Amino acid sequence: QVQLVESGGGLVQAGGSLRLSCAASGGSVGTYGMGWFRQMPGKERDFVAAISRGGIGITDYAEPVKARFTVSRDTTKNTLYLQMNSLKPEDTAVYYCARTSNPYGGRLASAYDTWGQGTQVTVSS
Secondary structure, eight states: OOEEEEEOOEEEETTOOEEEEEEEESSOTTSSEEEEEEEOTTSOEEEEEEEOSSSSOOEEEOGGGTTTEEEEEETTTTEEEEEEOSOOGGGOEEEEEEEESSTTOOSOGGGEEEEOOOEEEEEEO
16 A cells, blocks of 8 residues: 655745655555645645656646746655745645556546645745
8 A cells, every 4th residue: 555755844935945755655656647735724735736657757737836846756766756946925835745546647636546644834925
């Protein structure tokens, strides 16, 4: 059974950067579609980024994070990453990584069947 554990969250000033990691066990991050979502207090979990399975790793991003965030994976470390640059206060949320059997990842949270516990990102103005 696949387990996902996020890390790398924290407090950062606006304009700063963070890199989130999602360590997988019990399965390879390269053989499934993988995604990042975020959830702000009192709101639904929103799509952030996804990467397809396989060698090329086709990526997809939500409009608010395009050109600022980059999703990637290292199959040798079995870890998914989210590099976040030019952070804004509105990026403050709990960030989750997730796995789906959809080979392209996808934007629907309901398509993902395995989730990490989340990591808090707080961006101060």
